[in-house]
Amino acid sequence: MSTTTHSSSTLSEPTRRVPSRWIALFAAAWLGIWMAQLTPIQLLLPLQVDAAVSPDDWIDSVVTFGLISGAAGVCALVVFPLTGALSDRTTSRFGRRRPWIAAGTALFAVSLALLSFQSDIVAIGVFWCCALSGFCMMTSALTAVISDQVPVNQRGLVSGWMSAPQAIGIILGVALVTLLGLGQVIGYLLVSIALVALVLPFLLMLRDEPLPASGRRSLTVTAFVSGLWIDPRKHPDFGWTLLGRVLVNIGNALGTTLLLYFLQYGLRVEHPEDDLLLLTLVYMLFVILASVFLGRLSDKLGRRKSFVFAAAAAQGLAALVLAFVPSFGATLVAAGLLGLGYGCFLSVDQALATQVLPAQEDRGKDLGIMNIATAVPQAFAPLLGAFTVAASGGFTALFVAAGIAAILGALAVVPIRSVR
Numbered sequence: 001m002s003t004t005t006h007s008s009s010t011l012s013e014p015t016r017r018v019p020s021r022w023i024a025l026f027a028a029a030w031l032g033i034w035m036a037q038l039t040p041i042q043l044l045l046p047l048q049v050d051a052a053v054s055p056d057d058w059i060d061s062v063v064t065f066g067l068i069s070g071a072a073g074v075c076a077l078v079v080f081p082l083t084g085a086l087s088d089r090t091t092s093r094f095g096r097r098r099p100w101i102a103a104g105t106a107l108f109a110v111s112l113a114l115l116s117f118q119s120d121i122v123a124i125g126v127f128w129c130c131a132l133s134g135f136c137m138m139t140s141a142l143t144a145v146i147s148d149q150v151p152v153n154q155r156g157l158v159s160g161w162m163s164a165p166q167a168i169g170i171i172l173g174v175a176l177v178t179l180l181g182l183g184q185v186i187g188y189l190l191v192s193i194a195l196v197a198l199v200l201p202f203l204l205m206l207r208d209e210p211l212p213a214s215g216r217r218s219l220t221v222t223a224f225v226s227g228l229w230i231d232p233r234k235h236p237d238f239g240w241t242l243l244g245r246v247l248v249n250i251g252n253a254l255g256t257t258l259l260l261y262f263l264q265y266g267l268r269v270e271h272p273e274d275d276l277l278l279l280t281l282v283y284m285l286f287v288i289l290a291s292v293f294l295g296r297l298s299d300k301l302g303r304r305k306s307f308v309f310a311a312a313a314a315q316g317l318a319a320l321v322l323a324f325v326p327s328f329g330a331t332l333v334a335a336g337l338l339g340l341g342y343g344c345f346l347s348v349d350q351a352l353a354t355q356v357l358p359a360q361e362d363r364g365k366d367l368g369i370m371n372i373a374t375a376v377p378q379a380f381a382p383l384l385g386a387f388t389v390a391a392s393g394g395f396t397a398l399f400v401a402a403g404i405a406a407i408l409g410a411l412a413v414v415p416i417r418s419v420r
Helices: 020-053 058-088 098-115 121-149 152-179 184-205 221-227 236-256 259-266 272-301 305-324 328-354 360-392 396-412
Strands: none
Touching: 020 058, 020 098, 020 121, 020 152, 020 184, 020 259, 020 272, 058 098, 058 121, 058 221, 058 360, 098 121, 098 184, 121 152, 121 328, 121 360, 152 184, 152 272, 152 328, 236 305, 236 328, 236 360, 236 396, 259 272, 272 305, 272 328, 305 328, 305 396, 328 360, 360 396
16 A cells, blocks of 8 residues: 655645654665665674684784775765666656665665675675665665655654664664574574665655656766766755765764774773673664754754754763773764764755755766765775874874864854755
8 A cells, every 4th residue: 555645746845744654664675774774884894894804913904994884885986876876767667766775776685685694895895885785775765765755854753763763773773683693694693684675665665657758858977977067056955965964974983883893902991892782772862862862852943053063072972081081981972972973964964955955857867976975985984093003002183083073064054044
């Protein structure tokens, strides 16, 4: 059974509020996505790389992990805007976005399943790149659905339910793997199955209005490449929003992607995997609260900028706590601050992004560019962080860089004029 949430035209601004059932299935889909992406990044992939490299110096393992993440980031640079542009032009009877959600889910799940059996470092890199490409494909289409079907005064709430499952996905994935003592193969297979099981109900429910063949625009290589450049002089609010998102996500990624290594080699805790689970639990609690309640409050007040500014600043403060108070207690406080700031940022900044798009007919492509600013920093941060740690001989410089990036991201939203 389908739920109708679209307006009469595929390109018009939606005005009908999406029902609770739509939001619940949308949130469940994102839970599967985040579990499948973040459990490998936070736990499975670092351990798999470490086992494959068997380094004499732990920094070698961090650098190798960073190189694999960087290669996946290059894939994201292409896949996000390309699949967004293609979905804008898709005339399938199943709609513009649904085919890409389905194809991306399949690629993501199969790649994770195959990744689980790899012990060669090159094969690990290849299948992780394939997995992240599937992630980019499906999330590019899913975020475009928000602009297609959710009215402006509901986007903070809906974006919050896209963001809150990120924290639940991390804690659920890490908890299942660590507490149940699941190995590499079972861990990857578990998250790949969960991905399909949680995305499928939304995919079946979603009514995605087809684009008439007469409305399809051609897509040449020249047109695609030129479309990647959105002149910030003509569309300054899009430019500032994009810059702010890049900076904040660099800060967040630098502050979180090497946490397991920080616990192992920085704080030298006795049980790093258990402590990572506790930190993730604290982070999760604050991300959920901030995503849902502050996203909804932003809708009610009709304000985005002040929320995004405060959220980015909170993340900057959390990173500086990690840099200058290197203890597990302070790390717990930083995890709470980071969750509060990032949860608010994820929901409200996503709503802000949908309100500064240059052209309705390019929603998928333009949001694909915005998604690059979220995924690529997460992909390149392990590499950048590894070189920072290697060059400085510790983690202080890493967290200082994270704090500076987040604070600059907060300042980037100040010049936005079209959204309050």
